[in-house]
Amino acid sequence: RNGFVSATRSVRDIDTNSRRQFLYNIPVTSQSNDAPPFIAPPIELPAKIKARIPSPSGSKIAILVEENIPSNDGGSASESKRNVFEIWTDNGHRLSNRIMLPSDKHGPVCTDFAWFGGISWSPDESVLVYTAEVNKPKTTSFFTTPSSKTADTQISGGQYTLGVGKSEDWGEKYSSTALLALFCLNVETGKIGVIENVPGSSVAKESFSTEG
Numbered sequence: 001r002n003g004f005v006s007a008t009r010s011v012r013d014i015d016t017n018s019r020r021q022f023l024y025n026i027p028v029t030s031q032s033n034d035a036p037p038f039i040a041p042p043i044e045l046p047a048k049i050k051a052r053i054p055s056p057s058g059s060k061i062a063i064l065v066e067e068n069i070p071s072n073d074g075g076s077a078s079e080s081k082r083n084v085f086e087i088w089t090d091n092g093h094r095l096s097n098r099i100m101l102p103s104d105k106h107g108p109v110c111t112d113f114a115w116f117g118g119i120s121w122s123p124d125e126s127v128l129v130y131t132a133e134v135n136k137p138k139t140t141s142f143f144t145t146p147s148s149k150t151a152d153t154q155i156s157g158g159q160y161t162l163g164v165g166k167s168e169d170w171g172e173k174y175s176s177t178a179l180l181a182l183f184c185l186n187v188e189t190g191k192i193g194v195i196e197n198v199p200g201s202s203v204a205k206e207s208f209s210t211e212g
Contacts, residue, residue, distance in 0.1 A: 003027055008052055010046070021045040023052070050083075050111045054092075055125040062089040062119065062128055063186070083109050085128065087187045099190045106194075107133030110180055117180065120207040127184055129195070129206050135177040182184055182206055 007024045022042035045052070051064040063086040087097040101109065110131045111115030117131035139155045155161075182195035 006054065009042070018047070018053065020047075021049065037146065048108070051113075051119055052118045053121065053128075055121045056123065057125065059089065059091055060121075060125050060187075062086070062121070063088065064111065066108075069212055075194070081108075083132075085185060085187070097187060097190070099185065099187070101132075101185075101192065104130075105192050106183060107135055122208045126188060127186055127208075129182060129184050129208065130205060131180050132183055134181045178179040 004029055007026065007028045008021055008023045009024065010019045011022050022044055024042045025040055027039065039109075048066050049063055051062075051068050053062045053064075055061065065084045065086055067082050067084055069080045069082055081102045082103065085097075085099045085101065086095060088094065089128075091095045103204070109119075110133065119128060119130040121128060137155050139161075182198050184193050184195060185191070
């Protein structure tokens with residue numbers, strides 16, 4: 001884009017037991033005076049940025065941010081998290097839209113691009129397809145008397161049923177990876193929809209076809 005290649009690199013921080021991400025902007029245009037190109041030092045990305053996906057033309061960038069939602073009493077113990085897509089236009093210089101992903105639609109967005117999940121732009125750069133965890137159904141014990149308000153929304157005796165309240169994991173490193181599904185997000189309207197009839201319980205490397 002504009003004579004530059006952008007690359008994101010992550011390294012393990014042993015002292016804090018975390019990963020640090022760095023953004024590189026590498027020039028690819030030739031110099032007329034045969035001088036070596038100037039390469040700016042990398043920029044460290046904040047830990048709340050979970051993914052940075054440029055569009056096919058490079059004019060838009062989708063940034064997935066994980067934000068803390070502070071509790072009403074000001075305590076940090078009960079803080080929850082939410083995912084937000086930031087849509088940057090004008091070659092990544094202008095923030096045009098912030099789309100908060102509602103928790104009633106799905107769980108956290110899966111950003112383990114090596115094995116599970118992914119984020120991809122449509123050819124016309126109006127829609128994002130991404131992988132997120134499916135919300136578990138609400139369950140209750142067989143011995144609990146359901147109220148009139150929760151009788152239709154909770155599954156009695158399902159908290160220990162495989163595929164309902166219990167699910168298999170993918171090993172030691174992916175013990176928290178749950179059932180996944182594909183979702184589409186319109187970056188202009190913010191409308192989110194689930195893609196039906198996707199076989200299997202794991203999704204990886206989703207993308208739009210060249211025909212859209």
